[in-house]
Amino acid sequence: MTPNFAVLQVEAPHFRMPRLWLPLFLLWIPVILLSPIIFLVIFGLSMAGQVSPWRAIAVFWAITCSLPGTHVHVSTHEAKVLVRIL
């Protein structure tokens, strides 16, 4: 399953950002619209690197689909960073 939301929160001594819920599923709209260009770029780069473009697409798709569940939380006395992918 592809990631649907990303939760992002950054706190610094002079900067405080509210917890953001980023709707990643909306990225499908530009991805679908730009898919011909994206495929051309992937094919070009794969040919330049002598790699099968289908294998490259499969690997990147596998990485994208395995992102949900990722959780990174770093907290110090003054700063805090939280990244979650749902």
Next chain:
Amino acid sequence: MNENRRQILEMLAAGKITADEAEKLLAALEPDSTVTARQFTAAAPEGWNDPPPKNRAKYLRVLVEANEKGEPTTVNVRVPMQLLRAGVRLASLIPKQAQEQLDEKLSAHGVPLTVSQIKPENLEELIDHLEDLSVDVDAKEEKAKVKVFCE
């Protein structure tokens, strides 16, 4: 015909068990059976008596608690195992020339890792070993605790 009886007969038809084994198993199903549990398990085909597979870990977790200059610092990272699997497959996208250069540089820096040997066949073994991994580091002088485990 109940489900167990049908299953035994299907295994006999498929050639997975012999007629003798099927007879023992069928006898064990009878209400007034004198077949003991030991005889039943002895007659069971290969795989029946195996322990159930353990739950596979889904995440690799890294927890760090440090205390630098009296200020607490915590790091909590959870990485899905699927992401590790997919990440290792990235190595197959590295061109051979780049792999050779990478191997040379790694060995020059004392890292005996051969990127070209990272293959999907070896991947599952690596993940299996990671599932049994649990590292606890408790550095009292540095006042830091590191915990790496799978969950």
